[in-house]
Structure formats: C-alpha cells, structure tokens
Amino acid sequence: MIDLRGRHLISPNDLDLREISSIMSLAQSMQQNLSSYASLCRGKILATLFYEPSTRTKLSFESAMLRMGGNILGFSDASTTAVSKGESIADTIRVLDSYADIVVMRHPKEGAPKLAAQYSRVPLINGGDGGHQHPTQTLTDLLTIHMYLGRTTHLKVAFCGDLKYGRTVHSLIETLARYPGATFYLISPEELRLPPRLKEHLEQHSDCALIECRRMEEALPAVDILYMTRIQKERFFNEADYLRLKNSYVLDSEKLAQAKAGMLVMHPLPRVNEIAYEIDADPRAVYFRQAELGVYARMSLMAHLLGVDGL
Amino acid sequence: MIEVAAIKKGTVIDHIAAGQGLWIFNKLNLGQLGHPVVLLMNVPSKRLGKKDIIKIENYTDVDTAMLGLIGSSITVNIIENEHVVDKVPVFIPDEVRGLFSCGNPRCVTNSDAYVIPLFHLHDARSLAYVCEYCEEITKVAWK
Numbered sequence: 195m196i197d198l199r200g201r202h203l204i205s206p207n208d209l210d211l212r213e214i215s216s217i218m219s220l221a222q223s224m225q226q227n228l229s230s231y232a233s234l235c236r237g238k239i240l241a242t243l244f245y246e247p248s249t250r251t252k253l254s255f256e257s258a259m260l261r262m263g264g265n266i267l268g269f270s271d272a273s274t275t276a277v278s279k280g281e282s283i284a285d286t287i288r289v290l291d292s293y294a295d296i297v298v299m300r301h302p303k304e305g306a307p308k309l310a311a312q313y314s315r316v317p318l319i320n321g322g323d324g325g326h327q328h329p330t331q332t333l334t335d336l337l338t339i340h341m342y343l344g345r346t347t348h349l350k351v352a353f354c355g356d357l358k359y360g361r362t363v364h365s366l367i368e369t370l371a372r373y374p375g376a377t378f379y380l381i382s383p384e385e386l387r388l389p390p391r392l393k394e395h396l397e398q399h400s401d402c403a404l405i406e407c408r409r410m411e412e413a414l415p416a417v418d419i420l421y422m423t424r425i426q427k428e429r430f431f432n433e434a435d436y437l438r439l440k441n442s443y444v445l446d447s448e449k450l451a452q453a454k455a456g457m458l459v460m461h462p463l464p465r466v467n468e469i470a471y472e473i474d475a476d477p478r479a480v481y482f483r484q485a486e487l488g489v490y491a492r493m494s495l496m497a498h499l500l501g502v503d504g505l
Numbered sequence: 506m507i508e509v510a511a512i513k514k515g516t517v518i519d520h521i522a523a524g525q526g527l528w529i530f531n532k533l534n535l536g537q538l539g540h541p542v543v544l545l546m547n548v549p550s551k552r553l554g555k556k557d558i559i560k561i562e563n564y565t566d567v568d569t570a571m572l573g574l575i576g577s578s579i580t581v582n583i584i585e586n587e588h589v590v591d592k593v594p595v596f597i598p599d600e601v602r603g604l605f606s607c608g609n610p611r612c613v614t615n616s617d618a619y620v621i622p623l624f625h626l627h628d629a630r631s632l633a634y635v636c637e638y639c640e641e642i643t644k645v646a647w648k
Contacts, residue, residue, distance in 0.1 A: 282620075303611060304613060305636065308637070325611065
C-alpha cells in the first residue's frame with residue numbers, strides 16, 4: 195500500500211496513477227474479503243460534513259467507516275449548525291478537526307473543500323462541491339470499470355447529459371484522460387456542454403480524442419461505456435431553463451439495442467428519468483453495482499489517508 | 506496649464522490613461538493613506554494625448570500588481586530629493602490576491618467572508634485568470 199497518510203483529496207489530480215492503482219488494489223481486496231478489514235479503523239472517527247443533501251455519498255462513507263470498525267459523527271443539514279449563524283468554513287473546520295480523525299465534506303459552493311483543507315489538521319475528502327469535482331465518485335467509477343472491463347486504458351466513453359454542471363463527469367473525464375488512448379464522446383444540449391476550460395485542458399494535457407455529439411445514437415455503437423448523468427435542477431438559477439432541458443436524453447431499450455454487447459451503462463445516481471426502468475434488468479446496466487463498489491473505494495481511500503492497512 | 510510642485514520624496518504614478526486616475530485613486534485607498542496626494546486629470550501627453558497622474562508624498566509602497574492589471578502604459582517612479590531614483594516595473598501579475606471577485610457565482614469566495622479570492626494568470630492577452638478555488642476563468646474588466 196502506497197503511503198498517503200495525512201493527505202487531502204480535493205481533486206482527482208491530487209492522486210497520481212500509481213496512487214490510484216494502490217487504492218483500486220486495496221478496494222478489490224476489501225470487496226473480496228470484507229471481514230478481514232472489520233477492525234482496520236477501530237478507534238478512528240469520520241466526520242461527515244454535508245452542507246447539501248446526499249444519500250449515496252454520505253451513507254456510502256458512513257458504511258465504509260463502520261465496516262472498518264470506526265465511528266462516525268456529522269451533520270447532513272447545515273441549517274441546524276453554526277453555519278446557519280454565519281460561521282465561516284475555516285472556523286468550522288478548525289474546531290471540527292479536533293473531533294475526528296478524517297473528514298468528508300460536501301458543499302454547494304465550488305472550492306469549499308479546498309478552502310476547508312487549508313485549515314484542516316486531519317485528512318479532508320471532497321464529497322462533491324457544486325458543479326466542480328467529485329473525486330470519490332471517480333474512484334468508484336474507476337473501480338467499476340476496472341472490475342467489469344479489466345482495464346482503464348484505450349477506452350471509448352460516452353458522457354451524456356449535463357456535462358456543464360456534472361461534477362462526476364468533470365472528475366472522471368479528467369482522470370480517464372490521464373490513461374493512454376482514451377476517446378470521449380460528449381453528448382449534451384448546447385447549453386450544458388463541457389466547460390471550455392476543461393475541454394481546453396484535456397486537449398492540451400492529454401492524448402485523448404474529443405468528439406461532440408447531439409444525439410446518443412451517434413456514439414452508442416462505438417463505445418465501451420455510456421456514462422449517463424441527470425440534468426440537475428439544483429444547479430440552475432432559472433427554472434424555465436431546467437424544464438426545457440430536463441428531458442433532453444433518455445436511454446431506453448430501443449437505443450440500447452444499438453450498443454455493443456459488452457458495453458457498460460454507468461450512472462452516478464440518483465437517476466430521474468434519463469434511464470428508463472426497463473434498462474435495469476439488462477446485464478449492461480451496472481449502476482447499482484457501481485454504487486455498491488463505492489463503499490469499497492471509500493474504505494480503501496480512507497485506509498490510505500489514515501495510514502492504516504492492518505495486514 | 507495648472508502647475509503642481511514636484512514632490513521631494515514619494516511616488517509618482519504616471520501615464521495613467523485619462524479617466525482612470527480617479528478610479529485608481531479610490532481602488533488604492535489613497536484618500537485613507539494620511540499622506541499628501543495629488544490627482545491630476547487630463548494632462549497633455551505626447552504618448553497618450555491626455556493622461557492622468559497621481560503624486561503621493563512620503564509613500565512608496567504602491568500595489569503594482571493592481572496597476573499592472575489596469576494598463577501597461579503606467580509608469581511608477583520613486584522620488585528622492587525631487588529626483589527619480591527608481592522606476593518600478595509594472596507588469597501583469599502571475600498571481601492576484603483580493604483585487605477582484607471570482608466571476609463564478611457558485612464559487613465559495615463569493616459567499617464566505619473569510620476567504621480572500623486568489624487567481625492565477627491563464628491568458629495575459631485577455632487578462633484571464635483561473636480561480637484557485639473553483640478553477641473557473643474570470644476575465645478582468647475594469648470600470
């Protein structure tokens with residue numbers, strides 16, 4: 195296990211590919227032999243600071259720590275904390291980091307976890323900040339890809355839906371672009387395209403190919419992975435824009451019939467209507483399994499950042 | 506033409522584009538310095554046609570990062586015994602802290618009073634800066 199003790203994880207770029215590989219490797223071992231790790235974090239406390247609603251990420255982190263024998267504390271509604279009285283993030287962290295050994299923070303404001311990490315004395319993990327980054331979802335996605343396809347190189351991946359505010363897309367595409375031979379099909383309405391700066395970064399700093407599409411059918415026959423995302427109501431300032439765009443892309447069996455037999459349908463969840471329920475039974479639909487694997491990815495990450503391996 | 510006496514010691518910010526002097530005066534909080542300050546506006550200039558000049562007596566610690574963002578024509582002269590003893594270069598800064606706000610309304614720097622916005626130069630030609638926190642680009646547009 196590579197030593198990541200004391201480090202923060204704010205962006206997937208905080209980890210090099212060797213470090214990601216170490217996290218994947220331990221996560222796979224944890225998945226195969228869960229009971230061996232039941233006491234790994236005994237005496238450790240995870241603080242979950244969720245300033246924005248979350249189901250999967252929060253519970254997945256809590257499950258991950260509990261499965262390693264640790265404890266949890268935290269909040270999931272900032273209106274019940276001193277934050278509602280106007281407390282700054284710096285003040286909150288400077289107090290809470292003495293209550294826990296590791297912290298995960300979700301915040302609607304972009305850059306909030308980076309700010310918090312500047313004041314935290316314990317490892318701080320970004321659990322999603324606005325439309326910016328979601329690095330632990332990326333670790334979850336990479337683990338899913340690795341377990342189903344056996345590789346993370348030379349992948350053809352279609353990202354579909356909200357590529358502008360979709361933080362899971364931003365984190366994953368930036369990470370997959372660091373592996374050789376990636377081709378990305380970007381399927382979105384004009385208004386929800388990948389942010390220009392991220393696109394420019396990918397073009398300048400990787401060998402990936404970027405292909406912009408308006409229709410799913412243009413990409414489906416070619417890709418190894420279809421990564422669907424929800425059009426997120428909470429990211430729009432104007433409800434009329436949300437209503438106009440929310441049904442832009444829906445994956446149904448007719449469209450899926452055009453995809454390769456071994457293609458993966460992934461989704462960070464929650465879904466609304468962008469994947470028809472009829473798809474759930476298709477063996478290519480791995481999104482619920484993906485959510486399950488998120489627990490092992492987060493267990494491995496926390497074990498690395500806490501510097502415990504116990505084996 | 507109005508005559509203003511030379512200062513013995515201090516700073517002369519010269520070759521300010523006409524009309525920007527008052528704005529710089531306010532942004533640098535020169536009225537709060539407690540030193541004698543003169544703002545000259547619409548002074549005839551060979552190079553600019555018309556220019557503004559600011560003279561600050563007994564003070565040399567001027568924020569050149571801000572001046573670099575405003576215009577490359579500006580010159581900053583340090584005065585001792587009524588003579589220019591140093592010309593401080595004014596250039597577009599690689600890093601800017603606290604001089605402007607992030608253009609991304611979802612950025613934490615626009616909602617948390619504790620944090621000072623910090624930017625890194627992305628493109629000097631368009632004065633585009635990347636936010637340290639949200640990584641969005643803000644183009645500096647004065648006035």
